[in-house]
Amino acid sequence: MSIIFIAITGITAVLLAVPLKTVKSEYGMYLGLAAAVFIFLYGVGKLSSIIEAVKQIQDFIKINNVYLNALLKMVGITYVAEFASGICRDCGYGSVGTQIEIFGKLSILAVSMPILLALLETLKSFL
Secondary structure, three states, rough: OOHHHHHHEEEEEHHHHHHHHHHHHHHHHHHHHHHHHHHHHHHHHHHHHHHHHHHHHHHHHOHHHHHHHHHHHHHHHHHHHHHHHHHHHHHHOOHHHHHHHHHHHHHHHHHHHHHHHHHHHHHHHOO
């Protein structure tokens, strides 16, 4: 049911922001930004249940904490980068949004490097 609540919130914000753009465009932008921040914070609140599920999965299959921490960091980086990029694009600064996306991808690559190196080390031991 929470997706319905978020969808209604987003649609309401957009429907209110559209008429404001003809009067004062910055008010529409502020309303859209407020709705985006609200939805972002609501989504962050859902992370606790995701973290609990990942911990249960870890108990079942005995995965090293390093791998799960890296996975959670990658998900967090993706979420924040997409959020910030979307806001920049909505405000008309698409190039800044693109730069945020590129930095997010590079950050994910940096976080995943130790896992990739461990995988290559494991493959090297088999050869």
